[in-house]
Amino acid sequence: MSGMSKIVKTITSIAFPFTMIYGLYIIAHGHLTPGGGFQGGAVVASRCAMILFAYGSVWTMGKIKEKHLSGLESLGAIGFICLAFFGLIFGLQYFFNNFLVGEKGLNLIFNQLAIGASNINTAGVLPLMNFAVGLKVIAGLFGIVLVMAYATSLKEGK
Amino acid sequence: MSKRNIAAVIFLVIVAVFFVFSALMMHPFGEPEKTEMDQYIIDNTQGETGADNGVTSVVFDYRGFDTLGEATVLFTAVASVILIFRRLKK
Numbered sequence: 001m002s003g004m005s006k007i008v009k010t011i012t013s014i015a016f017p018f019t020m021i022y023g024l025y026i027i028a029h030g031h032l033t034p035g036g037g038f039q040g041g042a043v044v045a046s047r048c049a050m051i052l053f054a055y056g057s058v059w060t061m062g063k064i065k066e067k068h069l070s071g072l073e074s075l076g077a078i079g080f081i082c083l084a085f086f087g088l089i090f091g092l093q094y095f096f097n098n099f100l101v102g103e104k105g106l107n108l109i110f111n112q113l114a115i116g117a118s119n120i121n122t123a124g125v126l127p128l129m130n131f132a133v134g135l136k137v138i139a140g141l142f143g144i145v146l147v148m149a150y151a152t153s154l155k156e157g158k
Numbered sequence: 159m160s161k162r163n164i165a166a167v168i169f170l171v172i173v174a175v176f177f178v179f180s181a182l183m184m185h186p187f188g189e190p191e192k193t194e195m196d197q198y199i200i201d202n203t204q205g206e207t208g209a210d211n212g213v214t215s216v217v218f219d220y221r222g223f224d225t226l227g228e229a230t231v232l233f234t235a236v237a238s239v240i241l242i243f244r245r246l247k248k
Binding site: 030031032033034036038066070073074077080081084095122123124125126129130133136137140141143144147148150151 | 207208209210211213214215217218219222223225226228229232233235236237239240243244
């Protein structure tokens with residue numbers, strides 16, 4: 001694919017920040033509103049796929065390589081597993097312990113136990129895990145689409 | 159009819175009977191069976207995890223191990239797709 005017309009590119013550029021903010025909002029508010037890392041990551045990844053289809057896979061491959069994306073995905077996976085293992089170290093000594101919340105937890109920033117108060121700094125380790133999974137889903141889905149589109153464009157001989 | 163077709167018909171009848179019986183024995187739709195775990199999670203989600211969204215607290219806290227498996231599935235899928243399509247570049 002070598003990109004679409006100027007109209008499609010312009011509309012994609014205009015719609016870019018709004019949809020990106022919407023996806024990132026779903027990831028960041030995963031512990032308060034419906035959604036989470038997987039869902040918001042899918043929104044952001046489809047946003048990136050729209051850029052890919054509008055501008056062409058060769059142009060996008062010049063901007064970001066798939067090895068960077070797979071590195072980001074591994075970073076998300078490592079963060080997720082590290083947060084799970086930190087429960088073994090800091091909290092009540094079991095896997096996937098929410099060690100940032102409660103009386104026995106570390107009292108850092110995400111420590112509030114909000115009963116009905118929808119503050120963003122609640123829920124301990126859940127927002128961090130949402131960020132890790134969101135990074136993983138963004139990089140993974142966009143990597144799949146990018147690699148497939150690039151291979152298709154090579155097969156067409158462009 | 160050949161032997162192969164007869165065997166296929168017999169197999170189809172067995173599978174159909176199995177599915178019909180299991181559909182008849184299914185729990186009625188919209189009336190979930192209440193377990194103690196449901197009520198515990200509904201009561202204690204906000205007090206224990208601090209999350210307003212109970213689904214997220216189940217997915218990432220109470221049943222975090224399932225999410226780890228889900229993430230592993232996604233990771234494996236992405237790794238295999240990139241591995242397959244990497245050869246087409248050259």
